[in-house]
Amino acid sequence: MVEPVLTRQRVDPDRVDDLREWTAEVRERPDEHVETLRNEGVYTETAFLERIDGEPYLTYYMETESVQAVFEAFENSEFDIDAEHEAVMREVLESPENVVDAEVLYHQSSPDRSADVTD
Template identity: 55%
Template sequence: MVDVVLTKQRIESGATERLEAWAREIRDRESEAVETLRNEGMYSETAFVEHADGGDYLVYYMKAEDIDAVYEAYEESSHDIDEEHERVLSEVLETGENVGEYDPLYHLENPDR
């Protein structure tokens, strides 16, 4: 069975623009970013910014066969883009702690896509 994960992390006040600039760079370096997904065993990753009354949050949707293996591969990665990603997140996130708590109800995919 595939792992589907949703996380939410608080963005430092005033750091959302920096995070958005990094997201644009990731899109510009798509082939490099996709290569890291392959190396991690990640099927898909989507990042969102949630704008809430209490501040902004980085929200991630991730899908992989084994999310623990993905986290391990990311930690061991020597790809420049992964190292830069880690640095940027440490600059823009308050703590990096997951502040969301989500219980998956279901996950469907169209097998004909």
């Protein structure tokens, strides 16, 4: 069964532009990004920049079979893009701590959904 995952981490306000630059680079490297998603067992990954009470937060939505497998695969990854992602996150996040506590009330996907993503 697919597990939806929502995470939120506080971004250093002085590093928002660095985060935007990194996410732009990720969009320019779709083949590598898809390869890491497959390695991690992630079906969908979406990153959002949110402002809550004027403060920036990085929010991720993922769909996966196993959250634990995702984190294990990322920790053991040999992909350059994963190492770069980890380095950027260490720089731009105030803390790696997840600050969202969301209960999944329901999750449903249309079997007709497209894999196309809009920038």
